[in-house]
């Protein structure tokens with residue numbers, strides 16, 4: 081058993097770190113203070129190929145594995161937690177469902193645009209009265225002619241107002257729970273799509289989180305992602321990848337906090353008790369990193385996802401992640 085990263089993962093980390101520290105970090109404090117979308121950082125990440133890490137080369141992406149994805153988000157989060165979560169949501173839940181469940185036409189239409197960052201992706205599952213219990217969502221998609229008409233309100237949507245494409249989950253069937261849910265590709269400029277309230281959060285101030293309102297939004301049947309009633313499966317598979325990314329996010333935030341604490345301690349007088357605290361933090365961080373990388377490594381084959389394995393590192397790390405530098409907490413998706 082070899083617990084070291086392979087040379088390609090090590091060199092990938094070094095490249096992302098150089099990019100994140102050199103290009104993303106200089107904007108981080110101002111982005112957080114101003115509560116503004118980090119346009120420069122996201123554009124530069126797109127230019128560097130970081131928005132298409134998981135997209136195969138044939139669709140214009142880098143074709144890398146889930147471990148590279150986790151590492152990329154970890155490194156971005158060390159520099160700017162907001163940029164990291166924007167890229168994470170775009171790459172995982174905002175793009176991967178098309179790869180996993182899209183037909184060839186949907187892949188050819190959307191993946192190259194998502195991989196290059198021409199279009200930012202988002203994922204719209206949560207509603208005011210359905211969070212953890214996502215299967216009870218109330219947004220409807222009524223079949224009309226050769227398409228559907230969507231109505232409903234989504235909340236806590238990351239990248240809201242900046243995304244060009246939303247993967248929206250709505251109820252097509254009479255079933256009240258998971259079996260009635262279907263996924264749709266909804267372009268942001270479709271008539272009837274609008275942004276509602278954008279929320280003030282405790283952290284991640286550069287990452288917009290808010291309401292997506294759908295009022296009589298018509299989409300053709302070709303925008304259905306997967307079969308009718310398959311939407312809950314689409315959502316759960318997407319969240320496997322999302323949880324790997326959020327684990328990377330939490331690791332990066334925690335690493336930045338540990339590094340900052342260490343630097344502050346070196347600058348000032350400190351007692352042995354402080355060393356013990358720092359040692360505890362570093363130990364918990366390293367154990368969480370091993371769990372996160374293991375989950376990512378297990379997820380490298382899309383054919384064999386492990387939902388429980390993906391959930392564990394997010395559970396472990398995101399409840400602990402706090403940073404003094406950005407005041408960020410980890411998001412809930």
Ligand SMILES: Cc1cc2nc3c(=O)[nH]c(=O)nc-3n(C[C@H](O)[C@H](O)[C@H](O)COP(=O)(O)OP(=O)(O)OC[C@H]3O[C@@H](n4cnc5c(N)ncnc54)[C@H](O)[C@@H]3O)c2cc1C
Nearest residue numbers: 169203204205206210211212213236237238289411412413
């Ligand atoms: C920053 C941020 C970004 C997000 N981005 C997105 C996004 O891009 N797209 C999207 O669709 N959603 C997004 N979400 C929403 C996220 O997925 C939900 O917050 C999450 O699913 C939890 O739902 P909830 O907030 O309604 O909490 P609830 O489901 O109401 O849970 C509240 C509390 O009750 C507990 N609880 C819930 N059910 C039970 C039960 N049966 N038994 C015991 N305890 C229970 C939970 O553990 C939790 O502690 C985001 C959230 C945040 C905070």
